[in-house]
Amino acid sequence: MPIDVYATAGAIEKDLRGHACVIVDVLRATSVIITAIEHGCKSVIPVAEVEDAAIMARQLGGERVLLCGERGGVMIPGFNLSNSPLEYTEEVIAGRSLVMSTTNGTRAILRAGGSEAVFMGGFLNARAVAEAALSVSDSIAIVCAGTDGRYSLDDVLCSGAIISRILDINGKQSLCDLGRTALALYDSYNDDLFESLRGSLHFERLRALGFEEDIRYCLQEDVMQAVPEYKNGVIRKRRPQAAQTAE
Amino acid sequence: MPIDVYATAGAIEKDLRGHACVIVDVLRATSVIITAIEHGCKSVIPVAEVEDAAIMARQLGGERVLLCGERGGVMIPGFNLSNSPLEYTEEVIAGRSLVMSTTNGTRAILRAGGSEAVFMGGFLNARAVAEAALSVSDSIAIVCAGTDGRYSLDDVLCSGAIISRILDINGKQSLCDLGRTALALYDSYNDDLFESLRGSLHFERLRALGFEEDIRYCLQEDVMQAVPEYKNGVIRKRRPQAAQTAE
Numbered sequence: 001m002p003i004d005v006y007a008t009a010g011a012i013e014k015d016l017r018g019h020a021c022v023i024v025d026v027l028r029a030t031s032v033i034i035t036a037i038e039h040g041c042k043s044v045i046p047v048a049e050v051e052d053a054a055i056m057a058r059q060l061g062g063e064r065v066l067l068c069g070e071r072g073g074v075m076i077p078g079f080n081l082s083n084s085p086l087e088y089t090e091e092v093i094a095g096r097s098l099v100m101s102t103t104n105g106t107r108a109i110l111r112a113g114g115s116e117a118v119f120m121g122g123f124l125n126a127r128a129v130a131e132a133a134l135s136v137s138d139s140i141a142i143v144c145a146g147t148d149g150r151y152s153l154d155d156v157l158c159s160g161a162i163i164s165r166i167l168d169i170n171g172k173q174s175l176c177d178l179g180r181t182a183l184a185l186y187d188s189y190n191d192d193l194f195e196s197l198r199g200s201l202h203f204e205r206l207r208a209l210g211f212e213e214d215i216r217y218c219l220q221e222d223v224m225q226a227v228p229e230y231k232n233g234v235i236r237k238r239r240p241q242a243a244q245t246a247e
Numbered sequence: 248m249p250i251d252v253y254a255t256a257g258a259i260e261k262d263l264r265g266h267a268c269v270i271v272d273v274l275r276a277t278s279v280i281i282t283a284i285e286h287g288c289k290s291v292i293p294v295a296e297v298e299d300a301a302i303m304a305r306q307l308g309g310e311r312v313l314l315c316g317e318r319g320g321v322m323i324p325g326f327n328l329s330n331s332p333l334e335y336t337e338e339v340i341a342g343r344s345l346v347m348s349t350t351n352g353t354r355a356i357l358r359a360g361g362s363e364a365v366f367m368g369g370f371l372n373a374r375a376v377a378e379a380a381l382s383v384s385d386s387i388a389i390v391c392a393g394t395d396g397r398y399s400l401d402d403v404l405c406s407g408a409i410i411s412r413i414l415d416i417n418g419k420q421s422l423c424d425l426g427r428t429a430l431a432l433y434d435s436y437n438d439d440l441f442e443s444l445r446g447s448l449h450f451e452r453l454r455a456l457g458f459e460e461d462i463r464y465c466l467q468e469d470v471m472q473a474v475p476e477y478k479n480g481v482i483r484k485r486r487p488q489a490a491q492t493a494e
Contacts, residue, residue, distance in 0.1 A: 007254065013396060149260060153424035177400040177447050181428060188435055200424050 002139070003166060005159050005178040008146035009111040016115035020136035022129055023112060023120050023230075025145030026158040027202050028083050028211075029105030030120040030228075031218040032068070035085040037237045038124075038226035040094035044068075044235040046106045050076055053101040060097055069101035073209045076101070084214050104145035109230055112143050120228040120235065121162050123193070123221045130165035132227040132238055138173070140166065142182075153185075153200040157193065160186025161221060193219040249386070250413060252406050252425040255393035256358040263362035267383035269376055270359060270367050270477075272392030273405040274449050275330050275458075276352030277367040277475075278465040279315070282332040284484045285371075285473035287341035291315075291482040293353045297323055300348040307344055316348035320456045323348070331461050351392035356477055359390050367475040367482065368409050370440070370468045377412035379474040379485055385420070387413065389429075400432075400447040404440065407433025408468060440466040 004019075006012050023030055033044050045060075047053045050071065057065045066080040075082035081092070083102060100106075112118045117136040121129040133140045142162060144155035160182035166173055167183075175183065189196035194216060197203040206215055227238040251266075253259050270277055280291050292307075294300045297318065304312045313327040322329035328339070330349060347353075359365045364383040368376040380387045389409060391402035407429035413420055414430075422430065436443035441463060444450040453462055474485040 007398065011258075011398075147424075150423075151254065151258075151425045151428075153427055156424075156428065175446070176397075177394075177403075177449075178398045180400055180447060181398075181403065181432060184432055184435055185428060188431055199422070200427060202424075 002174045004176045005142045007151040009108040019115045019139045019141045020133040021112040021115040021118045022142045025105035029102040031122040032085045033120045035088045037228040038224045039090040044098045057099045108145040118230040124224045126161045127165045127222045147202040249421045251423045252389045254398040256355040266362045266386045266388045267380040268359040268362040268365045269389045272352035276349040278369040279332045282335045284475045285471045286337040291345045304346045355392040365477040371471045373408045374412045374469045394449040
């Protein structure tokens with residue numbers, strides 16, 4: 001079965017039922033979510049609009065909820081955390097629920113909602129998310145968030161990293177044309193991911209805002225085991241396979 | 248000014264006025280058109296639907312018109328020529344007008360209609376079309392036809408070839424993220440374009456139909472000087488710059 005890669009949520013043209021979906025918004029939404037789940041956050045609730053985030057937080061109520069997210073790369077007034085993964089330390093977020101609004105990532109997560117399983121992927125958990133996806137289905141769709149609805153080099157490069165891990169586990173998986181492209185980019189560039197993104201749109205936009213350390217953080221490969229899974233509107237840590245079968 | 252690359256006509260999200268557009272449907276529509284114009288064909292009229300082609304041919308009338316095109320990669324019943332560039336010899340098409348219907352290419356041509364100039368590009372005329380585009384505008388948009396509305400590796404790889412020629416002439420041009428990707432693919436793959444496309448969707452579809460020789464033909468680089476230009480519904484050979492200024 002093939003691995004399909006979509007440059008944006010809007011490019012998805014087929015029914016994703018039966019697929020394991022991996023959402024990639026590597027700079028920075030999915031890297032933030034991976035970090036938060038790895039550091040013991042209870043759940044992340046993605047919402048599309050800033051107003052929805054405030055309403056949702058009030059419904060959940062109480063001090064255990066944190067409002068997180070960005071617009072145009074920067075913190076939203078009145079929110080607790082921005083979209084910098086460096087803020088999501090164990091001290092700050094362990095045991096908490098997060099309500100998160102991001103520009104590009106949320107739309108991709110919601111678009112993939114009808115599939116068999118929806119995971120958050122990044123360089124941080126490339127191997128772990130590859131294993132999780134393959135454990136669910138041979139039909140894997142990697143959905144890049146893109147930047148402003150357009151093809152974004154950072155997300156496609158990260159898709160290439162995840163594809164390389166999938167092929168390490170199961171070399172028989174075939175690739176769509178964008179999957180081939182992503183793997184070729186990753187094979188060319190993996191000796192220096194940071195330099196390879198220099199000049200690209202999203203990278204330069206974040207660098208101009210002063211987020212170079214965030215970028216370097218998000219480009220670390222396979223340093224986390226957490227595989228955030230979206231189900232029924234909430235992102236939680238994927239439970240081990242045995243526990244799922246027992247349900 | 249940037250070079251923008253679009254994976255499909257549907258991905259164009261900005262106004263292309265003021266841009267020089269290069270349409271790339273390298274397997275095989277734009278390669279056919281380049282060949283036809285190089286071999287002395289008078290004009291090519293692209294039409295979206297097969298029925299439109301027959302009506303247009305009747306309007307133009309007479310034996311100087313040839314009906315050309317494909318559906319699903321093969322010749323259309325009642326048409327004179329298929330979409331194989333090998334059929335477009337000087338003997339067959341010199342002095343003729345062609346009415347051409349193709350699956351993916353026509354839509355891209357029509358979508359780019361509002362820009363400053365619309366050229367047909369391929370590996371065959373990569374250098375010539377790069378020169379033509381730069382002579383019109385620093386804002387260049389390369390519009391890939393794609394396959395079935397999706398990203399197609401053959402077209403993006405060819406965009407990389409055209410970008411490499413543009414940068415040879417003017418190294419100051421910046422690139423969008425897909426342009427960076429296209430150039431990286433071309434730099435990785437240009438020692439064997441045929442092998443690099445093995446396994447990709449459009450390539451394998453044409454190979455299964457027996458068109459391997461067509462593919463090898465379309466992958467020849469810089470062997471033609473013709474730059475087909477679309478204007479007011481008709482594709483003709485781009486006239487030399489001086490003649491245009493004199494109008």
